[in-house]
Amino acid sequence: RKEVEQDPGPFNVPEGATVAFNCTYSNSASQSFFWYRQDCRKEPKLLMSVYSSGNEDGRFTAQLNRASQYISLLIRDSKLSDSATYLCVVGGDKIIFGKGTRLHILP
Amino acid sequence: NAGVTQTPKFQVLKTGQSMTLQCAQDMNHEYMSWYRQDPGMGLRLIHYSVGAGITDQGEVPNGYNVSRSTTEDFPLRLLSAAPSQTSVYFCASSYGADNYGYTFGSGTRLTVV
Numbered sequence: 001r002k003e004v005e006q007d008p009g010p011f012n013v014p015e016g017a018t019v020a021f022n023c024t025y026s027n028s029a030s031q032s033f034f035w036y037r038q039d040c041r042k043e044p045k046l047l048m049s050v051y052s053s054g055n056e057d058g059r060f061t062a063q064l065n066r067a068s069q070y071i072s073l074l075i076r077d078s079k080l081s082d083s084a085t086y087l088c089v090v091g092g093d094k095i096i097f098g099k100g101t102r103l104h105i106l107p
Numbered sequence: 108n109a110g111v112t113q114t115p116k117f118q119v120l121k122t123g124q125s126m127t128l129q130c131a132q133d134m135n136h137e138y139m140s141w142y143r144q145d146p147g148m149g150l151r152l153i154h155y156s157v158g159a160g161i162t163d164q165g166e167v168p169n170g171y172n173v174s175r176s177t178t179e180d181f182p183l184r185l186l187s188a189a190p191s192q193t194s195v196y197f198c199a200s201s202y203g204a205d206n207y208g209y210t211f212g213s214g215t216r217l218t219v220v
Binding site: 032034036042043044045046087089094095098099100 | 140142147148149150151152155163165166197199201207208209210211212213214
């Protein structure tokens with residue numbers, strides 16, 4: 001099992017739709033969890049940390065299920081500017097990235 | 108506050124040449140890492156450091172060396188460049204392991220011919 005697994009996509013969704021990304025990780029001792037966003041030919045940028053209690057930032061909601069070793073990201077009312085690759089990230093001393101899920105928001 | 112600075116932004120090397128990719132951060136971050144990103148492979152960890160004087164190997168360390176003599180700097184050395192090392196290299200830093208995300212540099216695009 002790979003350390004961090006994501007559906008590679010691409011997800012093509014109409015503007016205004018809700019889209020969900022899922023991620024699983026293999027190391028049960030992992031301490032920290034994040035979602036990053038990467039635009040084409042740019043560096044990854046932190047979107048949000050993920051906590052066991054779940055957390056929300058505007059249109060974005062992240063959930064962590066430690067028992068199932070599963071992380072999710074929900075984007076509501078998607079915008080054209082949300083088009084990007086979304087990276088699931090799991091870590092401790094070293095941080096491991098999933099390969100990312102590409103999202104295209106269609107006008 | 109410059110964040111994470113990588114130099115150079117672009118580099119072309121001939122097979123067998125050596126070079127050092129520079130990475131510096133001014134945020135007093137203890138943790139620093141080097142990643143390479145290839146199409147379809149995602150970001151793969153090359154080497155990482157949890158503090159000055161401490162380094163460890165990541166997923167793909169072969170052909171690369173690192174050192175961490177100061178908190179600020181974490182250079183990546185390519186010992187003898189090979190075409191398989193053509194990639195985009197990212198340096199990143201963080202305060203620590205617990206829910207502190209990494210801040211990335213803008214990357215170095217390396218081509219080995």
